[in-house]
Amino acid sequence: MLFRPMRPEDVPVAERLSDEAFLDLDRRVFRRDQPDPQPRTDDHRAGWVERTRHFLDTDAAGCWVATDPDGTMVGFATSIRREGTWILATYAVRPGQQGRGIGKQVLDLALTHSRGCLRGMLSASDDPKAVRRYLVAGFTMHPQMYLTGSVDRTAIPAGTGTRVREGSAADTELMDSLDRRARGAAHGPDHPLMQRLFRCLVSDTAAGSGYAYLSRAGSVVLLAASHRRTAQQLLWTAIADGPAEQTVGHVTAANDWAVDVGTAARLDLHTSGYLALRGMRPPTTYLHNGALL
Numbered sequence: 001m002l003f004r005p006m007r008p009e010d011v012p013v014a015e016r017l018s019d020e021a022f023l024d025l026d027r028r029v030f031r032r033d034q035p036d037p038q039p040r041t042d043d044h045r046a047g048w049v050e051r052t053r054h055f056l057d058t059d060a061a062g063c064w065v066a067t068d069p070d071g072t073m074v075g076f077a078t079s080i081r082r083e084g085t086w087i088l089a090t091y092a093v094r095p096g097q098q099g100r101g102i103g104k105q106v107l108d109l110a111l112t113h114s115r116g117c118l119r120g121m122l123s124a125s126d127d128p129k130a131v132r133r134y135l136v137a138g139f140t141m142h143p144q145m146y147l148t149g150s151v152d153r154t155a156i157p158a159g160t161g162t163r164v165r166e167g168s169a170a171d172t173e174l175m176d177s178l179d180r181r182a183r184g185a186a187h188g189p190d191h192p193l194m195q196r197l198f199r200c201l202v203s204d205t206a207a208g209s210g211y212a213y214l215s216r217a218g219s220v221v222l223l224a225a226s227h228r229r230t231a232q233q234l235l236w237t238a239i240a241d242g243p244a245e246q247t248v249g250h251v252t253a254a255n256d257w258a259v260d261v262g263t264a265a266r267l268d269l270h271t272s273g274y275l276a277l278r279g280m281r282p283p284t285t286y287l288h289n290g291a292l293l
C-alpha cells in the first residue's frame with residue numbers, strides 16, 4: 001500500500017469511493033423502518049466534489065490517499081484546521097479492503113495536520129471500525145440524535161419567521177463570532193463555500209443572534225445561535241419553509257432545545273452515529289455540519 005497527499009485529480013475518484021463505502025455501511029446498519037439506502041444523487045455528488053476541492057485549497061496537508069501499487073485508490077481522509085480546531089471532514093476505505101489496517105495509516109497521516117490544535121471535532125458513522133479508530137485517537141463519543149417524520153403544521157408557532165431574514169456574505173463576521181462562541185473556532189473560509197451551496201437564514205435582534213444554512217431540500221445543515229430562543233426561532237422557520245416530510249439531524253444531548261422543537265412538530269426521535277470531540281465539550285445552541293462541523 002502507498003500513501004500520499006491527495007491531489008485535485010483524485011477528488012472525483014474519492015467521491016465514488018466514498019459513496020460506495022457509505023452505501024455499503026448504510027446497507028449494513030440502516031433501520032428497517034427507514035427507507036432503503038440509495039446511492040448519492042448528482043446534486044449531492046457535485047456538492048461533495050466542490051467541498052473537497054475547497055479542502056484541498058485551504059488544507060492540502062490534511063488530505064491523504066492510500067493506493068494500491070498500481071495506483072488505484074483504496075482509501076482516503078480529508079481534514080481541515082480552523083483557528084486551533086482540527087476537523088475530520090470525511091474518511092473511507094474501499095469495501096472489501098476494510099479492517100486490514102489501511103484506515104489506521106491514512107487517519108494517522110491526516111492527524112499529523114492536527115499538531116498544535118487544542119480541539120478536534122468529527123461526526124462519526126455507526127461503523128464500529130471508525131468508532132474504534134476515533135477512540136484510540138483520543139476522541140470522546142457523544143451520541144447524535146435525529147428527528148424525522150411528517151411535520152404537524154398546526155404546531156408551528158404564530159409569528160414564526162418574523163425575526164428571521166435571508167442571510168448574505170455581509171453577515172459572515174456575525175457568523176464567525178457565533179461559531180467562536182459555540183465551538184471555539186470560526187468557519188472562516190467555509191462560509192463563502194456554504195453561502196454558494198446553501199440557503200442562509202439570519203436572526204439578529206437585541207434578544208439574540210443566530211444563523212442557519214439550509215440544503216436545497218430545505219433541511220438545516222448547520223445552525224448556530226447565541227440563545228436557545230433564537231436557535232428555536234431559526235429551526236421553526238426552517239421547518240415552516242420546508243417540505244411535508246423533514247429530518248433534523250446532528251442533535252446531541254446538549255441541544256435539548258432542538259428535541260423540544262422537533263417533538264412539538266411531531267417528528268420522531270432516533271439516534272445515529274456520534275459527535276466525536278477532543279479537548280472540548282459538546283456545543284450548545286449549535287447543530288453541527290457533518291463535514292465542516
Ligand SMILES: CC(C)(COP(=O)(O)OP(=O)(O)OC[C@H]1O[C@@H](n2cnc3c(N)ncnc32)[C@H](O)[C@@H]1OP(=O)(O)O)[C@@H](O)C(=O)NCCC(=O)NCCS
Nearest residue numbers: 091092093098099100101102103104124125127128129130
Ligand atoms: C472507518 C474506515 C475508514 C476504517 O478503515 P479500515 O481500514 O477498515 O480501518 P482499520 O482496519 O485500520 O481499523 C479498524 C479497527 O477496527 C477493528 N475492527 C475490524 N473489524 C471490526 C468489527 N467488525 N467491529 C469492531 N472493530 C473491528 C480492527 O481490528 C481495527 O482496530 P485495531 O487496529 O485496534 O485492531 C472504514 O472501515 C470505512 O470506510 N468504513 C465505512 C465508512 C465510514 O464509516 N467512514 C468513517 C466515517 S466517520
